[in-house]
Structures are given as C-alpha cells and as structure tokens.
Amino acid sequence: MSDFLFTRDTPAQYARALHSTVDTVAVHLAGTGGPRSAASPGQLEDLVAAVDLDRPLGDLGAAVDETRRLYLDHAVHFHDPGYMAHLNCPVAIPAVAAEALTAAVNTAVETWDQSTTATLIEQRIVDWTAARIGFPAAGEPDGVFTSGGTQSNLQALFTAREERLSRPHPGTRQERLAGLRIVAGEHAHFSVAKAAHLLGLAPDAVVFVPGTRSGALDVVALERALHDVAASGGEVAAVVATAGTTDLGVIDPLPGVAEACRAHGAWLHVDAAYGGGLLVSPTRRHLLAGIERADSVTVDFHKSWFQPVAASALLLREGRSLRFSTWSAEYLNPRHAVRPNLVDKSLQTTRRFDALKLWMTLRTVGAEEIGRALDRVLDLAQEAGRIVAGAPDMELVAEPVLSTVLFRHVPPGTGEDDADRIVEAVRTALFDSGRAVVASTVLDGRRCLKFTFLNPATTATDVERVLDLIRAAARETAPRPLEAVAGAR
Known part of the structure; x- marks a missing residue:
C-alpha cells in the first residue's frame, strides 16, 4: 500500500509528520512581528505561480518548509495584537487539538x-x-x-x-x-x-x-x-x-x-x-x-x-x-x-x-473561561472608545457596544472629503506595511475606520500604538502641496 496514506500500518510516520508540522506552526506564530508580511500582491502571485504542481518534492518536510514560505510567512495572523480588522479570532488550543x-x-x-x-x-x-x-x-x-x-x-x-x-x-x-x-x-x-x-x-x-x-x-x-x-x-x-x-x-x-x-x-x-x-x-x-x-x-x-x-x-x-x-x-x-x-x-x-x-x-477550560475571554475584549473596546474620544485628532463615531469601535482621524483643518480620503489611504498603507490591519465601513454616508477586537491579549497600549501608525500613515499619504511638488523636480 502507498505509504503516503494514513493507515493502521503507519502510526509512527503520522506522529512524526504531525509533531513536525505543529512545531513549525508554533515556532512561526511565536516569531511573527506583525499581523502580516509586507509582500505585495504581485510578489505573492509570483511565489505561488512558481510552484510546479506536477513535480512533487517527494518529502513531507520539504513540502512543509515550502508551505511555510508560501503560506505561513504571508498569512494574516489574527493572534497578533496589531490585527484589529474583522470578526476573526485567535483560537482556543483545545480546539486546535480537536481539528487534528x-x-x-x-x-x-x-x-x-x-x-x-x-x-x-x-x-x-x-x-x-x-x-x-x-x-x-x-x-x-x-x-x-x-x-x-x-x-x-x-x-x-x-x-x-x-x-x-x-x-x-x-x-x-x-x-x-x-x-x-x-x-x-x-x-x-x-x-x-x-x-x-x-x-x-x-x-x-x-x-x-x-x-x-x-x-x-x-x-x-x-x-x-x-x-x-x-x-x-x-x-x-x-x-x-x-x-x-x-x-x-x-x-x-x-x-x-x-x-x-x-x-x-x-x-x-x-x-x-x-x-x-x-x-x-x-x-x-x-x-x-x-x-x-x-x-x-x-x-x-x-x-x-x-x-x-x-x-x-x-x-x-x-x-x-x-x-x-x-x-x-x-x-x-x-x-x-x-x-x-x-x-x-x-x-x-x-x-x-x-x-x-x-x-x-x-x-x-469550561464555558465561563470562554465568557471571561470575551468580556476582556468587550472591556478593551470600551477603553479604546475612551482613548479615541479623548484624542484631539480622532473622532469617535459611535459608542462601542460589543467589540467594534468606529472612528475617524481628523487632523486640524481637515474637511469632510479629506477625512473620507484618509480612511482608505490609511487602511491600505497599514495593510501594505504589515504592521497593523484595520477595517473600514460607511455609516450615515461617512467613511469610518473600524477596530474590531477579538483578541483577549490585545491591550490599550496596542490601541495607542495603532493610532500612532494611523497618524503616521495619514501624514505620509497626504497630498503634497503644489509648490513642494514643483520644488522636487
């Protein structure tokens, strides 16, 4: 029988493969320095396109290493405190065992x-x-x-x-x-x-x-x-x-x-x-x-x-x-x-x-431990709302109820149209940098930035850090005055 199938004859081989793969993931997740890499869509397309699916590597370890470079290195990591975009969560370890x-x-x-x-x-x-x-x-x-x-x-x-x-x-x-x-x-x-x-x-x-x-x-x-x-x-x-x-x-x-x-x-x-x-x-x-x-x-x-x-x-x-x-x-x-x-x-x-x-x-761990983890992210949303509301260059759009926080970055002298432009410019810049991921939406005709918290390990310090990244991205993506453009020629 082909030995690439998991059968009753190959438990040791399966155990080695499983442990090796889990170790690879664990080491990788512990070392991530942000929610994603800074690779561009074109670079990622080239990485995947370069794989010849009709020429197998012949070794699971090599396949895992290749997958690490293709997938793990560029996946969006929801366990990272810089991920604040959508309703994605870090996962309970017992559930990972259940998946295996x-x-x-x-x-x-x-x-x-x-x-x-x-x-x-x-x-x-x-x-x-x-x-x-x-x-x-x-x-x-x-x-x-x-x-x-x-x-x-x-x-x-x-x-x-x-x-x-x-x-x-x-x-x-x-x-x-x-x-x-x-x-x-x-x-x-x-x-x-x-x-x-x-x-x-x-x-x-x-x-x-x-x-x-x-x-x-x-x-x-x-x-x-x-x-x-x-x-x-x-x-x-x-x-x-x-x-x-x-x-x-x-x-x-x-x-x-x-x-x-x-x-x-x-x-x-x-x-x-x-x-x-x-x-x-x-x-x-x-x-x-x-x-x-x-x-x-x-x-x-x-x-x-x-x-x-x-x-x-x-x-x-x-x-x-x-x-x-x-x-x-x-x-x-x-x-x-x-x-x-x-x-x-x-x-x-x-x-x-x-x-x-x-x-x-x-x-x-029991149901209450799950509930306490959820309570922590809901408490964080309340604190994030207070941080945003207290910042002179931020506008809290709605009081947080669960774990989402809607807000706008409005530097002094910014009009409505500019505030709308800032939202998508900032969101794209943060995602492309790999340092943070935030979401956006439209409420009552106004484009807003959105934090969504589902990571119990995220803190108010992380919120402050991402707000600073938003400020920096807004400055970097701001249109340059015509005289500055002319002087740069």
Whole structure:
C-alpha cells in the first residue's frame, strides 16, 4: 500500500509528520512581528505561480518548509495584537487539538454509520446551546452545525418560509412566494438579503426597518412595517433581529421585537452570529434577554467563542421545524432508519465534525473561561472608545457596544472629503506595511475606520500604538502641496 496514506500500518510516520508540522506552526506564530508580511500582491502571485504542481518534492518536510514560505510567512495572523480588522479570532488550543483529531480520522457526520458518537457529541452541543439560549424543553428544541452564519441564516429563513407557506392562505404557492416579505433592521447582515434572493423571493422582499439613534431596530417602526405588509395582502415570512450588528455591535431590543412578532404571528429569527458568545459571559449575559423567545437563532462559535473556522449552528425553538430540510436517499438516510442521521436536518451532505472543537474547549477550560475571554475584549473596546474620544485628532463615531469601535482621524483643518480620503489611504498603507490591519465601513454616508477586537491579549497600549501608525500613515499619504511638488523636480 502507498505509504503516503494514513493507515493502521503507519502510526509512527503520522506522529512524526504531525509533531513536525505543529512545531513549525508554533515556532512561526511565536516569531511573527506583525499581523502580516509586507509582500505585495504581485510578489505573492509570483511565489505561488512558481510552484510546479506536477513535480512533487517527494518529502513531507520539504513540502512543509515550502508551505511555510508560501503560506505561513504571508498569512494574516489574527493572534497578533496589531490585527484589529474583522470578526476573526485567535483560537482556543483545545480546539486546535480537536481539528487534528477530526482531520486524522476524517469523520463525516451526515449519517450514524459514518460517525456514531460524533453524532451524539454534536447533538449534545446543540442541546447545550439551546438550553443556554433558554428554549423551553417542552418544544423539543433542536439544531444543526453549519459552515457559518450565512448558511445558518439561509436555513433559518428557508425554514421560516416553509412554515409560513404551510399555513392556510389564499393563492397558489407561487403567488404566495411573490408576496412573502422578510422584515429586518437597517443594519442587518447582508446574508439576509442574499438568503431572500436564493430562496426565490421578490427583489423587494426584504423590508428594512429604520433604526433608532443607536442603530438598533426601532420597534415602533417594526410594528408599522408588519401592519403595512398585512394591509397590502402580503405575508411576513420572518422578522430578523440582530444580536451584534457587524459595524456597530448593536443588539436589537429582543423583548420588544418578540412582542411585535407574537402580536402579528410572525417567525422571529435572531442573528447572534456575532453576539452569541454573550450566552457564556459572566457579566453581560443580560444583553441577550429575550433571545429565548426567538423561533430560530444563529450562533457563530468561530467568532466570539474563539473556535477555528468553521463552526456555526442554527438552533430552533421547536425541532420539528427541521423537517423541511429533510430529504431521504435509500443509500444514505432511508425513511425507515432507526439511528439518528444528521443529514436529515442539514442543508449539507458531507459535513465535518466541527462540534468537537467546542466540546474539547468546554471539557478543557469550561464555558465561563470562554465568557471571561470575551468580556476582556468587550472591556478593551470600551477603553479604546475612551482613548479615541479623548484624542484631539480622532473622532469617535459611535459608542462601542460589543467589540467594534468606529472612528475617524481628523487632523486640524481637515474637511469632510479629506477625512473620507484618509480612511482608505490609511487602511491600505497599514495593510501594505504589515504592521497593523484595520477595517473600514460607511455609516450615515461617512467613511469610518473600524477596530474590531477579538483578541483577549490585545491591550490599550496596542490601541495607542495603532493610532500612532494611523497618524503616521495619514501624514505620509497626504497630498503634497503644489509648490513642494514643483520644488522636487
């Protein structure tokens, strides 16, 4: 048998390869001096293009070394305190161990005869998360792991669509599809509109409700939107509340939204992809009060739970609603099967054993330690907001709620247009230098810089350092006066 395959005959070879690879990664990560290298896109393209995939190196050590030069040396490192851009996190070490286990065994969790206890472990994690949300046991809550928040939201809205269409109502299915609406806050994640498109709803199917001054969904405006849909003869497939908007970190008023949904008989989906980690926060769990009244909830464990990509889950208040995702195949999950087949409730067929990552983290350090790590980054965001607000050349755009901080660099004498230009110039300069990575967005027509904190090791000193880098980059990228340009010729 070929010795490049991991079989029962090669455990020692596998152990050596695994240890060598892990050692390479550990040494590399310990020595990084910034979130990324300063290599240009052209240089990276040349590096990758120079590899001849039809001429193997013939040695794993050589392949690992080549991969280090191609990938590790130029990867974006989320564990570095200079990374403050998106909702990417450093990962829990027990979860890395779980990844090695699942990759080596190559478990697929779609059916019992491919997974056995892996199916049971995922189900326990689903049940545990549903209990943390507060779903009543009487409804037999259930859920399924997915590839990410976008897929979780898609399946939630698909389920809501089918639940709505299963109710008696005049018109054919096609006619009713044309009149279905999804109501969401103006800061809802883009995946809501994308899901509506993929589900075959009308181009104007998503009704965006204006927010309050804080950016949270306005319950009075929501009530008005629900009434307007009904008055026009349409049907509401779902209301989407967000527990942690991407830019502002705002949590919609879940109790008020739930009341409006109950009054109008509307499905409530809570997108807690970002804020779901609050379920285990020792100090901020109350921010999710009302989430237990949702019909479905999205939670991304690979964000505020510090798990490797990908690990998301869709949780449903009543597990029977997952029946809409069931499709049986005789060779795989026949209708007469007596053992649990997770493919019965998943949009995917082949699926990784991602639940083991969270399982091993919980069994190693416990839920409260995860929550305390999240609390540290939320505390840092508050401190970063104070630092920005106290700087004469910085403008805090919105008070931090979770771990995002929106701000603008406005040196003395800078106009609105110049402040907008500074944002992208600074962001690009920092990324190209490899010394820091920050994000940008647009809020109320104004372009802003954005810090997103998900690294518990990042400190206020790191924030001050990156702000100084922003100032330096703004000076270096500022347009030169015409007389200076002329004098330089």
